[in-house]
Amino acid sequence: MGSVKTRRMPRAVREQQMLDAAVKTFGQRGYMAASMDEIAELAGVSKPLVYLYLNSKEDLFTACIRREAAALTEAVRAGVRPGLGADRQLWDGLCAFFTHTARNPDAWAVLHLQARTHPEPFAAEVAAMREEIVAFVTQLIVAAARQAHRDPDLPEREVAGLAEALVGAAESLADWANTTPGVSARQAATTLMNFAWAGLGSLMEGRSWSPPDHGRESSAP
Amino acid sequence: MGSVKTRRMPRAVREQQMLDAAVKTFGQRGYMAASMDEIAELAGVSKPLVYLYLNSKEDLFTACIRREAAALTEAVRAGVRPGLGADRQLWDGLCAFFTHTARNPDAWAVLHLQARTHPEPFAAEVAAMREEIVAFVTQLIVAAARQAHRDPDLPEREVAGLAEALVGAAESLADWANTTPGVSARQAATTLMNFAWAGLGSLMEGRSWSPPDHGRESSAP
Amino acid sequence: MGSVKTRRMPRAVREQQMLDAAVKTFGQRGYMAASMDEIAELAGVSKPLVYLYLNSKEDLFTACIRREAAALTEAVRAGVRPGLGADRQLWDGLCAFFTHTARNPDAWAVLHLQARTHPEPFAAEVAAMREEIVAFVTQLIVAAARQAHRDPDLPEREVAGLAEALVGAAESLADWANTTPGVSARQAATTLMNFAWAGLGSLMEGRSWSPPDHGRESSAP
Amino acid sequence: MGSVKTRRMPRAVREQQMLDAAVKTFGQRGYMAASMDEIAELAGVSKPLVYLYLNSKEDLFTACIRREAAALTEAVRAGVRPGLGADRQLWDGLCAFFTHTARNPDAWAVLHLQARTHPEPFAAEVAAMREEIVAFVTQLIVAAARQAHRDPDLPEREVAGLAEALVGAAESLADWANTTPGVSARQAATTLMNFAWAGLGSLMEGRSWSPPDHGRESSAP
DNA sequence: AATGAATGAGCGTTCATTCAT
DNA sequence: CATGAATGAACGCTCATTCAT
Numbered sequence: 007m008g009s010v011k012t013r014r015m016p017r018a019v020r021e022q023q024m025l026d027a028a029v030k031t032f033g034q035r036g037y038m039a040a041s042m043d044e045i046a047e048l049a050g051v052s053k054p055l056v057y058l059y060l061n062s063k064e065d066l067f068t069a070c071i072r073r074e075a076a077a078l079t080e081a082v083r084a085g086v087r088p089g090l091g092a093d094r095q096l097w098d099g100l101c102a103f104f105t106h107t108a109r110n111p112d113a114w115a116v117l118h119l120q121a122r123t124h125p126e127p128f129a130a131e132v133a134a135m136r137e138e139i140v141a142f143v144t145q146l147i148v149a150a151a152r153q154a155h156r157d158p159d160l161p162e163r164e165v166a167g168l169a170e171a172l173v174g175a176a177e178s179l180a181d182w183a184n185t186t187p188g189v190s191a192r193q194a195a196t197t198l199m200n201f202a203w204a205g206l207g208s209l210m211e212g213r214s215w216s217p218p219d220h221g222r223e224s225s226a227p
Numbered sequence: 228m229g230s231v232k233t234r235r236m237p238r239a240v241r242e243q244q245m246l247d248a249a250v251k252t253f254g255q256r257g258y259m260a261a262s263m264d265e266i267a268e269l270a271g272v273s274k275p276l277v278y279l280y281l282n283s284k285e286d287l288f289t290a291c292i293r294r295e296a297a298a299l300t301e302a303v304r305a306g307v308r309p310g311l312g313a314d315r316q317l318w319d320g321l322c323a324f325f326t327h328t329a330r331n332p333d334a335w336a337v338l339h340l341q342a343r344t345h346p347e348p349f350a351a352e353v354a355a356m357r358e359e360i361v362a363f364v365t366q367l368i369v370a371a372a373r374q375a376h377r378d379p380d381l382p383e384r385e386v387a388g389l390a391e392a393l394v395g396a397a398e399s400l401a402d403w404a405n406t407t408p409g410v411s412a413r414q415a416a417t418t419l420m421n422f423a424w425a426g427l428g429s430l431m432e433g434r435s436w437s438p439p440d441h442g443r444e445s446s447a448p
Numbered sequence: 449m450g451s452v453k454t455r456r457m458p459r460a461v462r463e464q465q466m467l468d469a470a471v472k473t474f475g476q477r478g479y480m481a482a483s484m485d486e487i488a489e490l491a492g493v494s495k496p497l498v499y500l501y502l503n504s505k506e507d508l509f510t511a512c513i514r515r516e517a518a519a520l521t522e523a524v525r526a527g528v529r530p531g532l533g534a535d536r537q538l539w540d541g542l543c544a545f546f547t548h549t550a551r552n553p554d555a556w557a558v559l560h561l562q563a564r565t566h567p568e569p570f571a572a573e574v575a576a577m578r579e580e581i582v583a584f585v586t587q588l589i590v591a592a593a594r595q596a597h598r599d600p601d602l603p604e605r606e607v608a609g610l611a612e613a614l615v616g617a618a619e620s621l622a623d624w625a626n627t628t629p630g631v632s633a634r635q636a637a638t639t640l641m642n643f644a645w646a647g648l649g650s651l652m653e654g655r656s657w658s659p660p661d662h663g664r665e666s667s668a669p
Numbered sequence: 670m671g672s673v674k675t676r677r678m679p680r681a682v683r684e685q686q687m688l689d690a691a692v693k694t695f696g697q698r699g700y701m702a703a704s705m706d707e708i709a710e711l712a713g714v715s716k717p718l719v720y721l722y723l724n725s726k727e728d729l730f731t732a733c734i735r736r737e738a739a740a741l742t743e744a745v746r747a748g749v750r751p752g753l754g755a756d757r758q759l760w761d762g763l764c765a766f767f768t769h770t771a772r773n774p775d776a777w778a779v780l781h782l783q784a785r786t787h788p789e790p791f792a793a794e795v796a797a798m799r800e801e802i803v804a805f806v807t808q809l810i811v812a813a814a815r816q817a818h819r820d821p822d823l824p825e826r827e828v829a830g831l832a833e834a835l836v837g838a839a840e841s842l843a844d845w846a847n848t849t850p851g852v853s854a855r856q857a858a859t860t861l862m863n864f865a866w867a868g869l870g871s872l873m874e875g876r877s878w879s880p881p882d883h884g885r886e887s888s889a890p
Numbered sequence: 891a892a893t894g895a896a897t898g899a900g901c902g903t904t905c906a907t908t909c910a911t
Numbered sequence: 912c913a914t915g916a917a918t919g920a921a922c923g924c925t926c927a928t929t930c931a932t
Contacts, residue, residue: 038259174399205426480701616841
């Protein structure tokens with residue numbers, strides 16, 4: 007499919023072709039199960055050329071992670087307009103996120119599934135991206151707390167946990183939306199906003215849920 | 228550790244040793260990167276014995292998934308007392324969940340990370356467990372809605388999305404709690420309850436977040 | 449099938465059961481492809497018992513060859529009555545041979561196919577049997593020559609070649625009769641007698657076929 | 670022998686080297702006992718190259734069978750000149766056959782011994798060749814019958830049995846000639862012609878050997 | 891700019907064989 | 912008399928990687 011043998015292409019183009027093939031293969035097979043043969047064939051080049059341009063399998067996978075992480079964060083960043091309110095920014099970011107992951111399922115599989123299974127050199131790459139997103143969300147939460155005329159006296163770790171939960175829910179919903187047919191990016195974003203925003207809001211108004219210490223019974227929500 | 232060469236053990240015991248070693252190795256290396264040699268050595272037996280008792284690498288991994296999935300669901304089930312309120316059940320379940328994942332990080336890695344990267348024979352195994360948990364959470368949400376004297380007129384898909392988001396947040400917090408030093412299971416559970424319970428509550432009271440259609444501005448939480 | 453677990457049998461019986469299973473397995477799978485596990489299971493005993501009674505796979509195979517070679521030669525010997533004429537003796541021997549190979553196809557496969565593919569320790573065993581049969585046939589040919597009032601001035605090597613050809617034709621016809629449905633032992637024997645006897649006869653009357661030396665044309669038979 | 674490490678050969682050449690080594694190894698060890706390591710080493714290449722060119726052990730063996738079967742049938746075909754009489758054609762074919770098997774003993778072992786011990790994928794290959802030869806011989810027999818001004822009223826199965834016997838005798842004599850020192854191809858062919866031709870001739874003149882039904886005595890040849 | 895030819899190292903799997911009971 | 916438990920050694924096959932052109 008599309009394997010029209012067009013030789014003698016400039017290096018930058020060839021590299022992108024290789025990365026495309028690699029992302030597809032890594033995303034579907036996983037890092038270990040993907041073979042350089044398959045990637046080279048899918049890219050329409052010979053194996054030595056892959057090694058000439060991207061030094062090793064490890065470097066190739068790292069390049070995939072970097073490219074796709076940049077593309078994802080860029081997509082989210084481009085979807086958010088800075089002037090608007092915190093909830094609107096969060097909504098826009100989530101829409102961009104779900105749209106991008108839906109359009110690039112292999113890339114999302116690389117970032118979310120495959121890269122995390124091999125901690126040594128790869129998880130650090132994707133962790134950087136994730137932390138960037140978590141920081142962005144954290145800042146939104148803090149901004150929302152300010153917007154609610156409340157001192158952001160939420161302890162830092164608590165905010166970190168909330169952001170982690172929010173991002174985790176988003177990741178899980180991305181998989182869910184990709185797997186379940188007929189779930190659009192907007193629907194996924196709506197679900198998450200409904201789930202999270204009120205909780206965050208009441209949290210900021212001081213109405214936090216308290217754990218039942220020593221066998222106390224808790225009330226309904 | 229404890230690799231005293233104690234020969235001639237009954238089969239059932241040896242099998243558990245092998246599964247222990249396999250869970251550890253699979254959880255840390257991933258399915259493909261884990262070698263049967265390493266597993267056998269860690270189990271303190273020779274490779275042929277592993278093949279004699281657990282027919283193949285695939286079967287071994289499946290056995291790991293099954294055992295750990297059963298252990299996790301059993302731990303959650305044992306932590307929940309049926310008579311109590313929905314929020315208390317959810318809290319207890321989350322505590323049990325975070326406690327179990329914290330005590331069995333390799334098992335959690337197998338279930339959450341490794342099993343999902345090889346869809347063909349394994350994802351189905353873990354998907355069954357996940358659906359069981361999602362169903363449990365869904366039932367809690369519906370129960371909470373009833374408890375709030377509200378007709379559970381939430382559309383089915385909406386509830387499914389909420390449960391997915393909740394479980395995803397829990398999974399993500401489990402990783403976070405395992406990685407971040409000093410975060411206890413109770414703290415993770417508290418964070419998630421804070422994050423989710425109010426949101427669910429306001430949702431049930433009809434105050435749902437509405438997406439900004441065509442450029443409408445939304446309000447602060 | 450027939451695996452009624454009858455423990456504690458006398459050694460001689462067990463050995464025969466093992467040899468039965470071994471002949472069947474070796475005959476169908478070949479020496480290398482047959483596994484001791486399969487043989488032990490088919491014999492209804494545990495593997496160590498096989499090693500206790502028949503020391504190794506090699507010895508087991510040798511024992512199979514010996515038993516079946518003896519059975520075959522005994523069957524042929526029993527079919528031949530010494531007082532009769534040479535052609536009748538040959539006919540009776542062939543009938544006995546084809547009958548035995550048809551009734552014991554696995555044994556025949558062991559002797560004719562499997563044992564010959566591994567020259568080092570096994571071919572010698574079966575070669576002994578074969579030479580015994582070739583000698584018997586040779587003696588018949590010589591007797592027939594005497595019976596025809598001819599001096600057996602056939603050179604020794606020529607007689608050896610004839611016997612070899614006759615035995616080879618018989619072996620090939622045994623396979624053919626086993627494979628082709630509806631070919632009885634008598635039919636195979638008749639075919640071979642028709643094929644060979646007249647040739648031998650005219651040979652002894654001095655009418656031998658002469659090779660076309662240096663481009664000479666030969667006549668029709 | 671000749672194991673000068675000459676690297677970088679074109680694929681076609683390497684493939685023939687590999688097939689040479691494989692035929693030798695398979696012919697001497699048998700299919701199961703031959704190891705790919707040994708074949709690769711004998712071919713002077715590394716194992717992966719063998720797998721790159723000839724996909725598997727099974728395919729390699731099949732390729733050996735095909736090449737050697739084609740070579741053998743071609744040698745026989747090339748030795749027979751169509752215009753001559755049936756006996757001359759048979760003689761020429763036998764000479765070519767015995768010459769080829771004597772010059773390529775390993776190839777003959779592959780075809781005659783090794784390929785027949787593993788029926789599932791291999792026997793069909795060699796059976797095709799054998800049937801081709803049997804058909805050729807059958808046609809010669811029928812032609813000879815016509816040449817003798819006799820209606821070929823031999824029943825079809827009878828002719829098939831005769832051809833089978835003739836081919837079997839030839840195969841056996843090939844082994845015998847290969848094993849016994851000082852037996853030339855012409856001598857083997859002469860022996861077989863003497864053995865078979867007169868028998869066929871008298872058969873066609875209606876003088877067929879009749880089996881002794883119910884204890885009748887038979888006469889000398 | 892690009893490739894055909896080639897390999898060292900390792901993995902999943904199997905098997906004949908033994909030990910302790 | 913008989914076996915459950917266990918292994919050293921090897922085999923078929925694959926893969927990331929390089930060299931020579």
